[in-house]
Every structure is written in structure tokens, then in C-alpha cells.
Amino acid sequence: xxxxxxxxxxxxxxxxxxIVRMSGENSLDIADKIFRGSKVDSLKRAKNRRLTYGHIVDxxxxxxxxxxxxxxxxxxxxxxxxxxxEIYCHGGIISVKKILELLLETGARLAExxxxxxxxxxxxxLDLAQSEAVIDVIRAKTEKSFNVSLDQLEGSLSNxxxxxxxxxxxxxxxxxxxxxxxEDDVEDLAYDELxxxxxxxxxxxxxxxxxxxxxxxxxxxxxxxxxxxPNVGKSSLLNAILxxxxxIVTNIPGTTRDVIEEYVNIDGIPLRIVDTAGIxxxxxxxxxxxxxxxxxxxxxxxxxxAVFDASDRLTDEDYEIIDIIKNxxxxxxxxxxxxxxxxxxxxxxxxxxxxxxxxxxxxxxxGLNKLEDTIKxxxxxxxxEVESDVIVxxxxxxNQLVKAKKNMEDGxxxxxxxxxxxxxxxxxxxxxxxxxxxxxxTVGEDILDKIFSEFCIGK
Numbered sequence: 001x002x003x004x005x006x007x008x009x010x011x012x013x014x015x016x017x018x019i020v021r022m023s024g025e026n027s028l029d030i031a032d033k034i035f036r037g038s039k040v041d042s043l044k045r046a047k048n049r050r051l052t053y054g055h056i057v058d059x060x061x062x063x064x065x066x067x068x069x070x071x072x073x074x075x076x077x078x079x080x081x082x083x084x085x086e087i088y089c090h091g092g093i094i095s096v097k098k099i100l101e102l103l104l105e106t107g108a109r110l111a112e113x114x115x116x117x118x119x120x121x122x123x124x125x126l127d128l129a130q131s132e133a134v135i136d137v138i139r140a141k142t143e144k145s146f147n148v149s150l151d152q153l154e155g156s157l158s159n160x161x162x163x164x165x166x167x168x169x170x171x172x173x174x175x176x177x178x179x180x181x182x183e184d185d186v187e188d189l190a191y192d193e194l195x196x197x198x199x200x201x202x203x204x205x206x207x208x209x210x211x212x213x214x215x216x217x218x219x220x221x222x223x224x225x226x227x228x229x230p231n232v233g234k235s236s237l238l239n240a241i242l243x244x245x246x247x248i249v250t251n252i253p254g255t256t257r258d259v260i261e262e263y264v265n266i267d268g269i270p271l272r273i274v275d276t277a278g279i280x281x282x283x284x285x286x287x288x289x290x291x292x293x294x295x296x297x298x299x300x301x302x303x304x305x306a307v308f309d310a311s312d313r314l315t316d317e318d319y320e321i322i323d324i325i326k327n328x329x330x331x332x333x334x335x336x337x338x339x340x341x342x343x344x345x346x347x348x349x350x351x352x353x354x355x356x357x358x359x360x361x362x363x364x365x366x367g368l369n370k371l372e373d374t375i376k377x378x379x380x381x382x383x384x385e386v387e388s389d390v391i392v393x394x395x396x397x398x399n400q401l402v403k404a405k406k407n408m409e410d411g412x413x414x415x416x417x418x419x420x421x422x423x424x425x426x427x428x429x430x431x432x433x434x435x436x437x438x439x440x441x442t443v444g445e446d447i448l449d450k451i452f453s454e455f456c457i458g459k
Contacts, residue, residue: 004030005111005119006103008096009458015091020099021458022108023080023116028072030106031085033059034099035070043085048074056087056099059106066095080116081123114455118448121440128440128451129158132394135455136219141263141270145218148391157208157397160390161439164204168432171197175425194424195415201431202408208392209401214379215393217302221263221272222379225297227325228307229317233335236362237307238262238275241371266372269379274301295324303375304330308348310359311339322351331374332357338364396451400434407431 004024010017022030032043037054046052049071056065069088078084089095104110112118114135121131133152140146152158171194178190226234241264260275276294298304304325308318332352334343338361349357356374360367392398411427436442 004108005115006030006100006108007111007116007458008100009086010091010096012093012096013091018089018091018096020087020089020096020103021116022085022103023078023082023111023119024108025083026107027083027085030103030108031070031072031087033106034065034102035068035087043070043072046070046072048072051088056089056102058102065098065102066090068099076123079125080119081125082119111457112452113457114452114459115457117455117459118452121448126153127155127158128443128448129161129394129397129438130155131440132396132451133157134459136393138456138459139219141221142218142265142268144268145270145393148215148218148393151390152393156390157392158439160204160208161435164201165432165435165439165441167197167201168428168435171201171428172425172432175421175428179421190421191415191418195412198408198412198415198428202405202412205401205405205408208390209398209405211390212392212398212401215391216395216398217379218270218391219393221270222375223300223302224271224273224305225294225301225303226273226275226305226307227294227298227321229309229315229321232307232309233333233360233362234275234307235260237305237333237335237360238273240362240365240368241271241273267376269376271375298324298328302329303378304328305333305371306330307333307335308343309336310334310341310343311336313342314348325355326352329378330355331371331378333360333367333371334358335360335362337361337366397438400437404431404434407434 002025004022004026006020006022009019009021028044034056035043035054036057037043037046037052040046040052040054043052051069051071053069054067056068057063058065066089071086071088073084073086075081075083087099089099100110117126117131117134120126121128126134130153133149136149137146137153140149174190174193226237228234238260242262262273264271264273274297276297306321306325308314308321330352332348332355334345334348334357337359345357349355358367358370358374360371362368392401407427407430411424411431414424414427433442437447
């Protein structure tokens, strides 16, 4: 990490300001070549961590590129724990691009995706779980998901993982001491204490795993699919939930041929809501692809909102939809109740027992508040409700916890069978290593590369 990296850290486009940042040993020297201060003849004379006013110039021609504020931050008290420079220029495309090009021409290299945060991790500024929380803070869809991500950035999950790993290290030390001093009474005591600590570890891991379903939804959104036959009001429902005309609405069946995806915030719950093509048999190739895509989306969904036409009797398409959703987490809407009704609600309840059925007229706004309340009740009062200070939001973390739990279950089984201590130690060490891949203590370079490749350049 001896080289100096540079990148644009703000989104490209029209904006009040743009930020270009550098990190590395030569950050100050590189920036000094292209900066001309109004009150200092060299950036090296500027105060550490103080904004300095001046201009960025082309060092070949002394042509002014932009009017800027610049700050130099000395290591180790920086984001990466390296020397850093940040340049605040006018927003837009041209200015930030020209400044970045000058920095690269002067000795910096373009940063890889997530490389600033990767350096923060490698230099001990953040552990791996905290590093991954950075991108979750950036991508947060609601205040609740933002707060959970911020807690993880502050170390809530990391601290819990380290507590568990400390117990595991105590177990490993206990095992090794018992192997070195194999008196019978000491060995019996070792098994008893190991089992007690192993159960504690298993319970702590289970508590974290119990938060993962809710955590996934807070991080990625409740994957919600609107399903129904053509012209039952699916697109109208999407527009009503979003409170904008996002989807085209006509009385022509088959208007929606592809999926339309949007995010909406319902009392802190991020819904990734998808309007799908109407379920029906069709010879239209494009519409048929849309129908097949709708069925695929249902398979991947956390929640299905199935819309039925209350002004019409159940059709073959309706029965197909009922078959699709009967084993899915779903809410039933009986729409168009402002028209003469032809449905049999009692019969529908028999076909879909234990499903919430809501009477709606989307064009009249009837039932929409009930729908939102039902979604909130399912999230906060159902199986996803978890009382925990730490919430697991990352699927990678969940997978490592599942492996660690299996290690501890195998260890407990070995203890109960009085297996040799060195065999039990294998399971305990494996548990420690799997948890260490969450904190970064035992993670491999290939995993690091994959994690940070998901970041944007400049973060």
C-alpha cells in the first residue's frame, strides 16, 4: 500500500460541490503540484485539517482548472490511517474529471472500488464487519435501516462477535491445558466446563441468527410482488402505494408486460415492490415472457400482494394465482368493490385459509391504510419480530453464523460422547475461524477482494 490512490467521491452529475480524494504517503506532494493557494505559496505550509482556499491549475500550463477548497490530513488520524487530501470543487462532470486526471498524471493511481475502506480495514481503522456496514449506510432505504447500519459501523455486531470469540479462545486454552496435564480429575472438569461454555456460545450464535430474517429485510427491503390477472388494478395499486403515477394504467388487459420495480418506505420498513405482468394464457410472445417473469418473482419474494377483481367471478387465471400463492407469505386484496360485487368471500377464505383478506377500491382509496397496517403488523408482530440490540443484516454474516453454530453443535456432541479433547478442539477452532471471517480476523484475500468490489469507487 505504498502507492497513492485517488478517486472522485461524489456522484457524477449536476451538484453544488464535487469531492476528489487521495490517500497515500505522497498525497501532499502530489496535491501541492497542482494547487495554488491565495494566502499560502505551498499546501505544505497550510495547517493540518484546515480548509485552504485557492485554485487547481494545470501544472504544465498554469491554466486555472477550478476554484477550490482543499484540506490535508496527516496520518494516522484519517479514514484510511494514511495521509489524505480532499479537494472540494464545483460539482458537475468536467471539473472533478479534470482534477482527477491531473492527480493521476502527477503520480497517483486510480483507486479500485472500495479501496479507501479496504485500506481502513487493513490499517486497523475498521474491522471487516464495520467496513461492510459502510456500504449499508450508503444504501440505507429508511431511517430504521440507516440506524441499524450505523450501529454496525460503530461496532455493535463486531463487539458481540468478539465476545463470543473470546469465550472460544478460553475453551481452546482450556483444552490445550488439559491435554498438557492429563490427570483424570482435571480432564473430567475440562469436559464439564467445556460443555457449559459451548452451550453459551451456541445460544449466543442462535440469538444472532434469529435476527437475520428481519435484518435482511431492513438491509435489502421486503421483496414484495403484486400479482393478479390482467386489469384487476395491480398498476393502480403500485401508483397508490408510491403516491405517484409510476405505472401506465389503462382498461386494456396486458398493459404491463415487464416488471416495474420501486422502493417505498412504510413506517420504516423498506418495500422493494414489484408490479408484474397479469397472469393469463397469451399468444403474445412479449407478454408471455412477462408472465413467466412474474412467476419467477413470486418464487423469490418475501411477500405477495395478490389482487382479485371483486366485480367478477373467479376465473381459471384466479385459480392459478391461488395455487401459486397458497404456500407463500401473502395478503389478498379484493379490489373494485365500488362496482357491483360478484365474488364469494367465504369461498375465497376456504381456498386461502389463514390469509389476510382486505376489501379495497383503489380508485376510491378504500383499504390502502388497512394494507399498510397489515404489512406493518406482519413485520413487527410476526415471526420477524426480534428483540435484540444487534441485528444481522448481511447474508455473508448469516452464512458464517450457520457454519459456526454447526461447529458448536458438533463440539457439544463430541463432549457428550467423551471424545478425545483434541477432536473437540477441531470443532471449537473451526467455530472461532468461521466467526473470525465476520470480524476479519481469519478472512482470506479472495473474500476481501469480493467484498470490497461491491463498493463504489471513491469509498
